[in-house]
Amino acid sequence: MTSVDRSDDVLAGQPVLRLTDATLAYGSRTLWSHLDLKVASGEFIAVIGANGSGKTSLLKVILGQQQLTHGSVEFLGGPVSRGNRRIGYIPQQKLADDGTPLRARDLVGLGLTGHRFGIPWPSARRRRQVDELLSDVGASGFGDVSISNLSGGEQQRLRVGQALAGDPALLLCDEPLLSLDLNYQRAVSELIDRQRRERDLGVLFVTHDINPVLGMVDRVLYLAGGRFRIGTPDEVLQSPVLSELYGSPVDVFRSQGRVVVVGTPEAHDPHDAHAHPDAGPSLA
Template sequence: MECEAAVSCHDVTLAIGGRTVLSDVCLSVEAGSFVGLFGPNGAGKTTFLRALLGLVPVLSGEMTLFGASVTRGNRGVGYMPQSRTPNGGMLTGRDLLASGLSGEKWGLPRVSREGSAEVEAALEAVDAASLGGRRLGSLSGGERQRLLIAQTLLGSPRLLLLDEPLASLDPVRMREVALLLREVARKRGMTVICSAHDISPLMGVMDTVLCLVRGRARIGPVDEVVTGPVLSELYGAQVEVCHAPSGRVLVSADGL
């Protein structure tokens, strides 16, 4: 029995401002997988994620989510954008999540009992219950990331799209957040597509790698794509992949 595809692209071409970003992309993402999305700046990572949200139209080809056409406002998809500044002054962690319950309205909504329960469940899922009552301005970068991840869980999405969730974190926090994402995804049975510049923090977390470069896409298991020759060809630079005795895989190159 074949596994359901969370994402399917058949000869998909995407363009922004008249410039073709991705051409004739064909790929399938298995439901329940954790996909690491990589590529140089301008390769189309954010454009691809926004297309899955229905925010960037497909110029040609077909793109589907769980067998259905992509639509804007799909509540089965959680999204964490690249640009995010949850400072909020007097707002607390719970306020941040509550605002995500009715994102189409200005200001903080009146939260129902069911909504409050959903907020608490999302906080618990990322081990952030203790952050709910704290003001956003008092939180560290890693703590804010936990709250932003919790916000994407509202509505119990089947697919989680994360645009650079590890950005601006130190190496230790990068790894902590990556492991947290894997744990939450497994417990909730979600499919995750997580873009990043640094491959190393996602090693052992992702099971699939999707690389976008020069308008093309390459997808496959980690051990097939994360190799020196493949990454060197994709990035146009010398990349070394080292297997440590501990089982960790280390990727080193300028810009990776």
């Protein structure tokens, strides 16, 4: 992979992403308020919290799909906008329908040309770019295979490649491990972590379960009840902090390198498109 010089993007001390006094509300319900968040180049931040706490809504704000109620959000020193190719996005894992007439390399190639109108003309340069992306995400061996014949973990590798195609400075991951088995959770997590280190990417990783990425995370943003806490995993994921955040007793247990949070009140917000009504609040 070719190294990326980001000296023009991120000046010394300037974050990739900055939210200042940010508040997001739907009617009388405030998802979070007075949020100050800076994401540095190369930093991995996990975003966690109960259903409806505003995790996916935060990503929508950064993608320019949702306006803040109050405050500001900046990306690379300027305002956010829809379709900014320097922001990569990895969605939840969703299996392709049987018979989908799309090869693995075609899916990754959409990251290069999917924002343009019409069918892209084949070219040696575009094929080389796709081959490099397939190699970067460990998918060279099935580049010409129909995506409907690939496993969920293999398809998610391709979505990582697609998200990297725009040479992003920031990678937004919206529950990318959902429905994957433990082996693929580990593989996809390690893939994202390796790419952020090699490309010096800022990463916001929304997840219900922090354990697959616990050893990779620099900081945790925990959203709950219109409030938030941010810090290292050891600073945030402890009983006194979460009990204060929720306003009720919350227990945090650690066992064999895993974290289990018990006792968090469950919420559901219809505006949070990826809230999972059947998911419990535990991070185990």
